[in-house]
Each structure stands twice: as structure tokens, then as C-alpha cells.
């Protein structure tokens with residue numbers, strides 16, 4: 179790529195200041211990554227040529243039509259990079275996030291119905307039950323105090339998200355949310371994000387690990403590499419894998435014993451894994467997933483579902499603290515709707531301001547800022563608007579050679595002023611309550627997350643936050659529901675304010691908050707008991 183010229187060289191792009199890393203370090207850097215992606219959003223017309231490590235070409239795209247081709251239309255050409263697939267395989271085993279092509283489609287075919295709306299409806303009571311445990315835990319720490327109490331809300335959201343995905347995803351309780359710290363196993367899972375951020379830059383070396391051997395052997399080899407992050411990750415993945423096998427065997431026994439045994443399990447057989455295992459037993463030989471693939475879905479769900487949701491919830495609480503008027507408006511809506519008790523699926527879906535708050539947060543602060551792809555063969559990317567090339571010619575489509583790395587700029591797409599208007603970078607939930615600009619409704623953004631659906635198909639203004647097409651986030655509805663349940667329960671009981679400590683949001687695979695430059699993720703917030711004006715008067 180250094181010696182042969184390419185049509186990509188005619189695309190505008192920022193200079194690279196490192197041969198070893200190219201622009202990649204800027205793109206994924208926790209400290210200055212935001213500045214770089216903001217610069218790309220503001221200065222480039224939906225596409226920019228970057229440099230990857232060792233002079234490789236890397237295309238950064240947020241043009242809606244180009245994204246649509248990468249993520250939906252030509253997804254078989256723009257595949258998940260092999261380093262990501264191999265890394266996922268070592269971490270989770272041969273599950274959906276570690277499969278490609280026909281194998282991925284086969285797994286997706288079995289898993290899609292498990293995440294159907296009908297099943298998601300059944301999850302809501304489980305979400306409410308876990309949410310109440312969280313409320314009780316916070317209440318125990320706040321009540322009796324003279325004022326708001328400082329708490330690490332990221333830690334509480336992390337424990338809650340783990341318990342939510344544990345109970346509703348696996349039918350397993352990781353953490354009763356009582357003690358100040360969770361048990362060793364939950365702690366091992368919680369350590370994953372920090373461990374991952376230590377090895378982010380090494381993921382691209384995964385293809386060089388030996389192909390042969392079982393996943394467990396490859397995990398052991400990874401653990402022998404003298405790098406603390408990889409060793410820690412190997413240890414945690416091993417623990418997680420062993421516990422997944424135990425949970426699987428337990429479920430299999432219950433399913434064999436019949437309905438009564440299943441009903442005695444956590445989640446009463448309504449969790450994702452129980453539904454999957456039942457469907458798999460009934461599937462034709464051609465469709466049935468082998469046991470190791472079913473088991474691997476468990477660690478995949480935990481990894482994919484925990485950190486994303488906990489950081490998204492933390493970000494929402496943070497924004498509600500910064501915007502007390504929005505917090506009060508949301509509380510009013512929720513208290514009014516939940517007068518008669520917990521909200522079910524339809525009740526949650528009817529809360530328009532809650533939906534606007536979630537949607538706007540997911541727009542302006544997508545937890546996953548970029549996703550990566552790699553071309554398996556030569557391709558052509560059309561653009562929604564022509565752009566000027568470096569040589570002054572007009573470019574309408576871009577020939578992309580085989581082996582090119584692509585970064586899909588979720589952050590940039592969601593803040594694109596050409597689509598969202600001049601206030602694109604401002605958090606305004608109200609924008610979802612009135613007509614959105616025509617530019618956004620008409621854009622071909624690839625996304626399962628839309629404000630308008632016809633017969634289950636996303637048709638309104640779409641966000642690429644959960645990606646789109648055959649590799650979109652399978653848990654997006656699950657995640658939206660659990661977030662809404664937790665927010666409703668928290669906001670009707672507590673008030674949230676920022677503490678005096680400076681919070682920095684770091685760009686990573688999944689963005690996370692820290693206090694200043696501390697290496698430890700945390701979100702200290704002041705949590706108080708909400709007393710409505712009537713209940714205060716009642717006390718007199």
C-alpha cells in the first residue's frame with residue numbers, strides 16, 4: 179500500500195503523524211480521540227482518507243449512502259475484520275460475534291426470533307424486578323441522610339446491567355445487588371472493560387496467534403504472552419467460559435426434567451438462553467447450532483450487553499444531572515404514568531419524553547463511536563453527495579481495493595450538521611417531539627434504531643448507533659427496554675446531581691467516564707431521595 183498508488187489517495191484526509199500507528203491511535207485514543215472525530219465530522223464531507231498502522235489505508239466514512247453500502251447492501255464484501263473475529267473467538271468462543279459469512283447467517287437465523295418483540299415483552303417484569311433491587315440498594319444508602327449522598331453511579335449501573343443480562347439473558351443471578359461489592363465472579367466480569375482498554379492496540383495482532391488447537395488452548399497461549407492485559411483477559415475468559423458451561427448444563431437438565439423444573443429456575447425459562455435452547459432442540463438438523471456455539475452465546479451476551487448498557491445509562495443520568503429541567507420533566511411524565519405500579523412493555527413505549535431522552539442520548543453520545551470493516555474483494559462505494567478530490571476532480575463514487583480497512587463513523591453520522599442542522603452537537607430531547615429536518619428523514623442511514631416503524635420495519639429517522647443490516651445489534655430492543663425500566667424506577671425515587679469532581683468521558687470501544695485522568699472508570703454523582711411537594715407537606 180505504500181508503493182502502489184490507489185484511487186483512495188485522491189480523497190481528502192488529515193495528515194498522519196506516526197508511521198507505526200498512522201491515524202489509528204488518534205481515532206481510538208481515550209484522551210484525544212474525541213477531538214479527532216469532531217475534527218473529521220466538521221472538516222470532511224462524509225468520507226476521509228486516513229492512514230492505518232504501517233502505512234495501510236484506512237477509510238473513515240459517515241456519508242449515509244456509503245455507510246448503507248458497507249453495513250447493509252454489500253455487507254458480504256465489507257466484513258468484520260479478521261482480527262476482530264479472532265479476538266472475539268478467543269474471548270467468547272465460536273458465538274455470533276466470532277462468526278462470519280454463512281456461519282454467521284446460520285447463527286443469526288436461530289438467534290433473531292429469540293430477540294423478537296413477543297419475547298422482549300416477557301423480559302419487562304424481569305427488568306422491573308432487578309430494577310427494584312437497585313432502588314432498594316440505593317434507598318438503603320441514601321435514606322436517613324440529611325442530604326444527597328455521593329455514589330459511583332457507573333459502578334451501580336455496571337452491577338445492574340450485569341444482573342439484567344444475567345437474569346433476562348442467561349436465567350442466572352450474578353449479583354443480588356445487596357453488598358457494597360459484588361462477588362468474585364461478577365468482579366471478574368466487571369474487570370473486563372478496564373482489561374480490554376489495556377489490550378486494545380494488540381487486537382490487530384490476533385491473526386498471528388496459531389490457528390490450530392481448541393479455543394481453550396489458544397486462550398492459554400494468549401495467557402503466556404508477557405503482557406499483563408492479555409494474561410488477565412485469558413484468565414477472565416477462561417472463568418467465564420467455565421461458568422457458561424455450568425449454566426448450560428444446569429439448564430439442559432431442567433429442560434429435560436420438564437416445565438416444573440424450568441419454572442423453578444431464575445427467569446422461569448423466559449430468558450434468552452432458555453428460549454434459544456428450546457428452539458435449538460426443535461430445529462432441523464441443518465439449522466441446529468452445535469453445543470459449543472450455544473454455550474459461546476452466553477459470554478457473547480454478557481460482553482456485548484453489559485458495558486454498553488451500563489455506560490449508556492450512566493451517560494443518561496449524567497445528562498439529566500446537567501439538565502435539571504429535563505430531569506424534572508421526565509420525572510413528571512414517569513410519575514404520572516406509573517401511578518398504578520410498574521410499567522409494562524406498552525406503558526414504557528408510550529412515554530414520549532422518556533423515548534426522546536434515550537434517543538437523543540444515543541444520538542449525541544453513541545456508546546460505540548466507530549465500528550470497523552475490511553473489504554474482502556474490490557468494491558465501489560457510492561456517495562450521497564459528490565465531493566472534491568485532492569486533484570480538483572469531482573468524485574461521485576470511490577473504487578475501494580480489496581483489503582482496505584473501513585471505520586464507520588457512528589459519532590460523526592449522528593452529529594452530521596448537513597443532516598441534523600446547525601444544533602447537531604447539542605443535547606435536545608425536544609427535537610424528537612416535533613418534525614425532524616427532511617434531510618434526516620430522507621437520508622439512507624443504515625440503522626435498526628428508528629423513531630418510526632411500519633410492520634416492524636424501521637422507516638423513520640434512523641440512527642446508526644446500533645448499526646444496521648445483518649450484523650446490527652441483536653440486543654437493541656432488549657437494551658432500550660432495560661434502560662427505560664431502570665430510568666423510570668430511578669427517576670421516580672431519586673434526584674441526581676453531578677459531584678464537584680471533574681468527569682471525563684473517554685473514547686474507547688465503549689466510551690466510559692473517569693474522574694479527571696484517573697485510570698479507573700467511575701462516575702461519582704450526588705444521589706438524593708426525591709420528595710414530591712405533596713409528600714413534603716404530608717410530613718408537616
Ligand code: HEM
Pocket residue numbers: 258274275286343347478479482483484486487490544545546549550643644645648649650651652653654656657
Ligand atoms: C446501549 C447499548 C448497546 C449499544 C450502543 C450496542 C451497539 C452495538 C453495535 C454498534 C453493534 C455492531 C458491532 C459491529 O458491527 O462491529 C452491536 C452488535 C451486537 N450487540 Fe449490541 N449494543 C448495545 C447493547 C446490547 C445488548 C444489551 C445486547 C445483548 C443483550 C447486545 C448484543 C449484541 C450482539 C450479540 C452483537 C453482535 C451481533 C452480530 O454480530 O450479529 N448489544 N451492538
